[in-house]
Amino acid sequence: MADYHALWESLGMDLDTHDQLCAALPPLFEETFLNQTDRPEGMDYFNMVIAEVHGLRIQELADHKARGGLVVGSFCVYVPEEIVSALGGVLVGLCAGSQFWVPAGEKVLPRSLCPLIKAGLGAKLSRTCPYFQSVDLVVGENTCDGKKKAWEILGQHVPMHVMDLPNRKSPAGFALWREEIRRLTEELERRTGRTLTYENLLEATRRVDDKRRALQKLHGTRKNDPSPLSGTDALVTTQIAFYDDVPRYTAMTNQLAEECLARIAQGKGAFPVGTKRVLLTGTPVVVPNWKIHHLIETSGAVVVGEENCTGSRYYESTTDLSGVRDLPSLLDALAHRYLDGIHCACFSPNEERFDDVVRLARETGAQGVVDATLSFCTTYQVEGENLRRRLAQEGIPLLSLETDYTPGDEGQLRTRIEAFLENL
């Protein structure tokens, strides 16, 4: 990687602490990714993106800002990328997947809180995330209680706009969500000086949906036995979708999907035919959290799908453009895509998520489901009981795991995963 210290300094980063973070990533990436055998050549692009995660892309964001463009950060797949993009902005997912940031977060948050939230705030407070230092605005969302209250603290350190999400997918819930999309549009129009039009939103919707379709195509290849792609590689491609340049990402993902199709035709897989197959569900798995995938795939199984927000919830639904003829109807369609297409445990009831888990387990040929939740994530953990009942009715084995970002529980997790796999 080139030397980006001048760029990082211009972003007001804590360079010494950030150097420690940069030193920790390459060995972790090497152990998790580069030690895998027979990877598709198309993964070279994604390796490069991770190697340059705090370099090249940050330079691109700086160039975008120098041209007058807006950079918006988010922590949730409900934040509509299409609207940011239509107004000439770039939306980046703020990672929050490393233990490195947790201690700084714990200075202002209770220890008994989900590590994703603590790492998110810690990244900002420690000034060691160049994405956080690049954003002009963070769009938060009232989803779980922890995030909702954390935005009140984060808002003291970075400009914030919070979207209010309904708890129910009802007509009243839709009306609230549609109004929240209008409020976000107004905020972004004010900040960019641009106006949302039917034309620019339609173009952005097509652009973002092309990205989702590329992901559908790529992840669809994992249904084959043998899967042409390891779950660990599949996961990192989705994680990168949250911050890479959209048209370039779409092209590279389509290229990788084509290579995976060719590998299927040649009978080539990331693991041998007949390797046990597992579907992952639960809380999002954000960069650089690769722990559960790595444990499963070094315990003799392959992860063939992710029913979570760094998986199918991110890319499975697209905007239905049939019947769309003007800006209000396009905004309605977009609002429906988000509200009807993403099934987060912050909603009640949330039966559609169980339907998705069952459908994906069947489609991918998974013999078992691993429900992995982050510690102190109450919504997903409470929902775990109804997921267990549903999967028991369907005859699908389930392993429920709770973890955080520390490596301390890996031995215990591995023992439980191995025992689960033995019985599949």
Ligand code: BJ8
């Ligand atoms: S749509 S899953 S990205 S809210 S893990 S912070 S829920 S305590 S991340 Fe999420 Fe949007 Fe829902 Fe998806 Fe809270 Fe749980 Fe932590 Fe979570």
